[in-house]
Amino acid sequence: MKKGTKTSANIVMTIVIVWLLIPLLATIIYSLFEDWTGIVPRGFTLANYQKIFTDTAFLTAMYQTLIVCVIPIAITIVVVLLALFVVTVYFPRLEKYVQILCMIPYTIQGVILSVSILILYAKGKSLLSGRMVMLMGAYCIIILPHIYNGIRNGMRAINMNMLLEAAEMLGESKLRAFFKVIVPNILTGITVSSLLAVGLLFGDYVIIRNLSSTNVNNMQKFLYQAMKRSSTEASAVFVVIMLITFAITAVVLTLQNRSTLEKIRNGGK
Amino acid sequence: MQQKSKHSMLTSRNNRYFYLLALIPFLFLIVMYELLPLIMLVVDSFGLDKDASVRFTLENYKKIFSTLSYQRAIINSLKITTISTVIGIVVAFLGARAAYNSRGKFRNVFLTILNMTSNFAGVPLAFAYMIILGNAGVIKQIADIYGIEFVRNFDLYTSKGLTMMYVYFQIPLSTLLLIPAFNGIRKEWGEANMLLGGSSTHFWTRVGIPVLLPSLFSTLSVLFANALCAYATAYALLMNNFSLLPVNISASFVGDIKTKPKLGAALSVVMMLIMCLVILLNNFITKKTTKWESR
Amino acid sequence: MSYIRFEKINKIFGTNHVLKDIDLDVEKGQLVTLLGPSGCGKSTLLRCLAGLEQVTDGHIYLDGQEITDVVPRRRGIGMVFQQYSLFPNMNVRDNVAYGLKLKKIPKAEIDQKVTQMLEIVGLSEKISQYPAQLSGGQQQRVALARAMVTAPKVLLLDEPLSAIDALLRKNLQIEIRRIQQQLGITTIFVTHDQDEAMVMSDMIHLFHNGRIEQSGTPEQIYTRPATKFAATFIGNYNLPSAADFNRVFHTDIAGQDVAVRPEIIVLSKAPVQPSDTLLAAEGKIVSHISHGNLIRFGIDFDGLPLNADVVFENRMDFTEGDRVFACIKKDLVIGL
DSSP states (O other): OOHHHHHHHHHHHHHHHHHHHHHHHHHHHHHTEEEOSSSSOEEEOOHHHHHHHTOHHHHHHHHHHHHHHHHHHHHHHHHHHHHHHHHHHHOGGGHHHHHHHHHHHHHHHHHHHHHHHHHHHTTOOSGGGSHHHHHHHHHHHHHHHHHHHHHHHHHHHTTHHHHHHHHHHTTOOHHHHIIIIIHHHTHHHHHHHHHHHHHHHHTOOHHHHHHSOTTOOOHHHHHHHHHHHOHHHHHHHHHHHHHHHHHHHHHHHHHHHHHHHHHHHTTOO | OOSHHHHHHHHSGGGGGGGGGGGHHHHHHHIIIIIHHHHHHHHHHTSOSSOTTOOOOSHHHHHHHHSHHHHHHHHHHHHHHHHHHHHHHHHHHHHHHHHHHOOHHHHHHHHHHHHHHTTOOSHHHHHHHHHHHSTTOHHHHHHHHHTOHHHHTOOSSSHHHHHHHHHHHHHHHHHHHHHHHHTTSOHHHHHHHHHTTOOHHHHIIIIIHHHHHHHHHHHHHHHHHHHHTOOHHHHHHHGGGSOOHHHHHHHHHSSSSOOOHHHHHHHHHHHHHHHHHHHHHHHHHHHHHOTTSOO | OOSEEEEEEEEEETTEEEEEEEEEEEOTTOEEEEEOSTTSSHHHHHHHHHTSSOOSEEEEEETTEEOTTSOGGGSOEEEEOSSOOSOTTSOHHHHHHHHHHHTTOOHHHHHHHHHHHHHHTTOGGGTTOOGGGSOHHHHHHHHHHHHHTTOOSEEEEESTTTTSOHHHHHHHHHHHHHHHHHHTOEEEEEESOHHHHHHHOSEEEEEETTEEEEEEOHHHHHHOOOSHHHHHHSTTOBOOBHHHHHHHHTOOOOSSBEEBOGGGOEEESSOOOOOSSEEEEEEEEEEEEEOSSEEEEEEEETTEEEEEEEEGGGOTTOOTTOEEEEEEEGGGOEEO
16 A cells, blocks of 8 residues: 555545534534634533523423334334235235335435325324324335335345245244244344434424424424524534434444444354 | 134135235335325326316416526526535545545544434534534634635525535535445556556546446435435525525425415426436436446 | 566565565566465565565566666556456457557557457457456456556566366466467466466476475476475375385485375386385275376375376276285485
8 A cells, every 4th residue: 555645545534524523513612611702612611501401392302302203113114024024925026116115215305205295184184184193104204215225134134035934844934933033133134224214313304394283393393493592502402412313323333333243253144 | 714724824825815914004104105195296286276176287387487486496406406416426536535545443433424424414514504604603703813704704694605514414425325336446456557557547537437437326316316305404594585496395385475385296396307307317327338337 | 687586575564574585586588487375475576576565675676677666657567467357447459458558659559559469369359348248267368468568578477367267277377378488578477276387387486484495497396396395285295204105115215204296106916126226015005086087096005105196098907905016216206
């Protein structure tokens, strides 16, 4: 490795890192000081954090975020597990259609999905017109590609059909084998894609803004409102959001690295 | 059906259609929240907000292409999307190549930071930029003190500022997508280039980039879709004051002004068409420029 | 001075001392093979000559000039790698023309040289095809053409046939040798396959743990291995201890081990009289394995197991358990 290439590589990476970190670091610092109108901020304080953590609106928003993230993920996992099990084992020819249907949300993304659901359900009076129901439905669809990929890749990696046939030869029914053998083995894949989905839902603004009522807040909506009120408070909210997002990313990376190391250790079987 | 045959009913070949039941929840989700809404969207785009009885008319589309504010929305969207995508891919190429050329700890740090910041978009991103480059922004104040003109005069609340933020969230995504592609660049090619008398530039322009083209194009596709559909960042910075496709679409459905859902539906269809066009164009160009790949 | 000279070459990777005080000369126009097991340093020496690695210590001379600190592109060296040799986005013509285009040679001249070279390697009709459409052997031939078309001073081949299947490999060995002799280009060939080295080389340098264990012509190395390692690596030598061998064959070969080629053990059904120049012993057939044109008999000589190779036509129906008499020319036996 030529020395010159390595140095210029390091320079490029440093520039990108600095560019990416400046807004982040600046806001974190901003949240920790009373006043920053010069080069150096003055008055280190945790008052902003104190304020938000004693604010019921903030805590409610955190709680609502949790609900609104976890439930769609749970639903989608179950739905996709059932569908993929049945399709992979009994109707393999349907698999590519399932794949196409699961990949469509990649192109629709937040705006179009949310307004199209609004168009269909907002006017009606049925259960389906409930704002929470619309929101959950939209969220299930938006995370569908990630959950689908995670489960399908997991199934491929452990060669599901072969395992199920082996289980059948030993006397187990395919369905039981699915839950006793397959699911535990693809748990890492499911976890990783769930966390990716959490990250996605946690960062959503457009869907929840368009579909939910004003008293339902996720963290992004809360930040938007805080931003209009007080930038010091908002910066504290910002830091909380960032810490949660980073925590999720860190767990995903660790799990992914661990499973890659396992694959290497097992000799790529 | 007798008791004992229940088991055989489940396992008999003729009755594997029983298992189709497991597809019902999936189909319910897909139909109710993906397919029907999309169909409704397209159908409604041919309706009229003023007159609910009209079934099919191109009125909305005519309006979109003849009204200044909607034209501007399309142009602004295309402009910001294209600029941020192009800058994004250039930076991604340089960054991914840097990652390819280096080993060890610093490369891992780089990757980690890319992963961490890839989720940084929308409201938090806009907010952070307001903190540093807003009217009372920290960096602006520092530039004030040192008299750095172009920073002092920089107005964040313009399309320039918005583009800057779009570039910000395109960079981690595109770099992370491109880095694995560089694993396909064999060191033997670089060594052969060296021995045959070529420089690093010769290598990348004649071999490296051509070989990377498929990945570059697919990343371009992702970047384009990502930027075109971005809503939160623009809304957080400029609210409804700036014409942008996603913003105008949402405003036609939700907001203080009179809602025009059918027009919004037409706008959505236009946006989807733009995306499809770009994807098709992308695929076409990819096929033409990568004839050498084994099929 | 010889055409290529390596002087006291040392190369250290981290804590790994890969090349230890290598002195090596290569004459112009020769095909020289660096032979040895994986990790012995032979590829590293080649890459140092190419400039792809920097020597930790020592000097390299090419055609009278010191090139130790010269960048690879100025050394005038052509190289073929084990795999991924060709640029995948260019067809055969553009791959072969690559080095010529960089030299800014006029197009007509490039076309002529490319056509000529492709004819020499026998791939004229593939000129417009892409690497993905070629077989492994064809790709390596194109890589060869590309390396040679710029008329380099030296051609380096780094295990170019290791990824090719066995049958094709033999043909390519002969091809490469033919082309090399036709063009008279000084060539260094790296391989771990001793048969390959035998077929192709003017000189073989046997590498072991970063040093050159033995240098010589194929025949010299084959018939007179200098060390136990050389004997193990080359050919199919029997390596009994000198004590055992001397006991069974009633002789006094000096050294710790004795190297006996299987084909020098001559078998007969009748007893043989030993002499000053001929060793003899009696044994029992324990096994026989057919290797196509050779039959390898495993024979037990009073507790000493040896392999004897017999050409198929001369096999004399021996079976397991038969008594057999063997004789060996004494001066073909090597003490190590």
